[in-house]
Amino acid sequence: PRPPPRPPPRPSRPSPRPPPPRPPRPPQPLRRPPPNNDNNHQIVNPTLVYPHSVHLDTRTARIQPDTTSLDHSLVRNLKMARNGNVGIMGLLMVGFTSLVASSKSSPAHQPRGHVAGTVSRLNSRRAALHNCLRLPVVGLVANPAFAFENRLQVPIERYPKTPGPQPKDLGLRPDGSLKGCDFVKPNCFSTSPNPDDIEGELYKSYMVAPFKYSKSREEAFEDVMKVIKEYKVGQDGIDGGGFKIVTQDAKSGYIYVQFESLKKGYIDDFEVAVREDGVVGVRTASRLGFLDIGVNAKRLNYVADELSKLPGWRTSKVSPKTHANYFAQNGPYMK
Secondary structure (H helix, E strand, C coil): CCCCCCCCCCCCCCCCCCCCCCCCCCCCCCCCCCCCCCCCCEECCCEEECCCCEEEECCCCEEEECHHHCCHHHHHHHHHHHHCCCCHHHHHHHHHHHHHHHHHCCCCCCCCCHHHHHHHHHHHHHHHHHHHHHCCCHHHCCCCCCCCCCCCCCCCCCCCCCCCCCCCCCCCCCCCCCCCCCCCCCCEEECCCCHHHCCCCHHHHCECCCEEECCCHHHHHHHHHHHHHCCCCCHHHCCCCCEEEEEEECCCCEEEEEEECCCCCCEEEEEEEECCCCEEEEEEEECCCCCCCCHHHHHHHHHHHHHHCCCCEECCCCCCCCCHHHHHHHHHHCC
16 A cells, blocks of 8 residues: 655745834933932032042943042052052052952941942942052062162062071170171171181181271271272172161171162171271171072172272282182172
8 A cells, every 4th residue: 555645845934024123212311319428429410420539420330530639649559569669469459358348347328229329339449449558558568679778770570579587696796706607508708707617617618807907996987887888789790789787886896787689689698897906807698598699709809899998908808719619609600
């Protein structure tokens, strides 16, 4: 038997016609929010104006800048961020913390109406961020990028500052001498040995001959201070971050200066002890690292050269002949 014939195919459905275009919606009149006691914003119809720096346009629902009324403290902090004194991430973190705090501490009562409530919440958060930027936030960031006032004024890439901890045993000993060095690390020079380094003559790796003068102690102290104050920042490619005289005691003859590197802010400690017997003790040391790339040798030789130009002074310098181990390890990296 033959199979039954197949039914004829169904006719295709015509494509539906597109719906007619909707007529344009007439503009809705803006409703003025009811007055309230919230002083964080000023209501001006049809634009709600924020104080200081931004305003909310209700027609576009966008926050527009108002650069003519920026607060001076806000501009100051933003300039500090641009110059590198304040990290941008520090400002963002402070602002985010302020926004979270303001959202948690905002009052429960809000003005009636969607626009008014939104404006009040935006104003409170914006005011919190504005007040937070007014505060000195330099200490809250990890990259303060500070250097001494007499640093080199050159554009450099910003690095996190690593000054290192200041040694707690700096200063004069009871006998008027200074601290010694770690004989293992070639990053220090001193005219005084450590008591533990006398046995085995371990002090030879860092000890230098003291300076001598043939004038009054007051004049010698003034000569040393003059040389330090006139120190050429960046000489021989070192100490570009400047220096700071921390202690100058003419009575005891003790001088303590901090020198800073240009890029990463390494701090070196420099001490001078002007004694009454015509001897001047000197110590220069790095706080961090194993090598110093010749920084302390250049600094010590500079001070020795400047003092030797003055009458009544006899100084000594360091060289590969006097400190072979120091220059053998730091020499390949010295410029």
